[in-house]
Amino acid sequence: MMNDYATDPILLKPNHPVGIIGYGAYVPRYRLPATEVARLWKGGEGEGLPIKEKAVPGFDEDTITMSIEASRNALKRAGIDPKEIRAVWIGSESHPYAVKPSSTIVGEAIGCSPHFQAGDWEFACKAGTEAMVAAIGLVGSRMAKYALAIGMDTAQGRPGDALEYTAAAGGAAYIFSPADEAVAIINATFSYVTDTPDFWRRPEQHYPEHGQRFTGDPAYFKHITEAGKHMMQAMNTTPADYKYAVFHQPNTKFPQRVAGLLGFSKEQYKTGLLSPMIGNTYAGAAIIGLTAILDEAEPGDRILLVSFGSGAGSDAMDITVTDRILEHRDKALKTQDYIARRTEIDYATYTRLRGKLTMR
């Protein structure tokens, strides 16, 4: 039986309006062209590659260091005392420790410690928006004035696997606040989650497994279209109401196709579509598209974001930009500043940077 989302109270809305007071992106410097992966594993076949190039972290970078920089950018825009942040929640599938929170280190480095909630979230590529929805709830219930949610990854693909072309590093951080202080207001969120085994990594395993073509229709496309379609039905909106749309972006083709299925045009999705230049940043993928949009959006612009995480689920967010964006967005480095900072590397350097060489 179909739900009638226009009448069901299925949207997630906080008791008190919540928005984003500060946001920040991070992309590491190094880029591995997809042609380099093809050169090694496909005899140089360069046709139909999923992206142009992907962002690769340096020797000394991981989810914690990248989260620190994105959070510092978010703090510069927010202009608040970090001690007022009462939660630091990091969504990632590449936390550096199996046991020991990334969030305690990030909270300490940016000056939140010691009175804050700290936790690491896991839901494949949806972990970032999962943390964001929780932060919206914490602020919306007035348990906290400010909460920081991060989606960040240094994703790994098995050498030669289809994922190696795209598994990249980067992400974004968002500080949530009462709506009257915000650069963008969260109108509502909506989630669609099922048990779908499209992609997974077992404990102790270095590289993930995936269900080949099964990752497409029953996983990515099903969950994003359900979340996006029903969000719009429940909000009584159509694609024409949104200036921008951004979706989880594991490659170049999937987000473009899902945008078309939901009725969005290239004009609406092109600003947030970063995967061709930086690859799939997993828990950071949809939300770093949102930082690129906020870097350019004008007051009053409406944005639809739909994430996707394997396992599987999607969170949709309906967001409206406020006047405050104009005075805050230039206070930190923009997403495109990081994308423009680019040093191309070859496959040999990539294997060394990513620790794929074992010396003993």
Place this chain on the structure above:
Amino acid sequence: MEVPRHWRLKKQRYALVGEVCPHCSSKIFPPRDVCPYCGGEAKTQFSFSGRGQVYSFTQMTSVPVGYEQSAPYTMALVQLEEGPVVTAQLTDLGEQHVEIGMPVEMVTRKIRTDMDDRGIIIYGYKFRPVLAGPR
């Protein structure tokens, strides 16, 4: 295993937190509770901006134990905007040529891991060439 030492130094290493002297206003790094300039007691915390310039540098090819994985790398004396000179690695250089006087900014990065893959990961300050953008 040197966990207690790394734990004690975390504030200065993660975020360049030093001290300011309440008597002569000098900025102090690393923090030492006694002002090296006037000799007065100085325990007031001060967060450095992280901006500075390369005072001198050298490339390390023969490196201490624990740093082999990232060799070769560049070590620099960085003069902070507020005065003190700190010793740190330069990072994110890509193909960028290092020069004395080059503007740099602090980033928090992995320094090394204790006891290979089983020990703690030690994070701390490094400096990189200043990225274009608002200051």
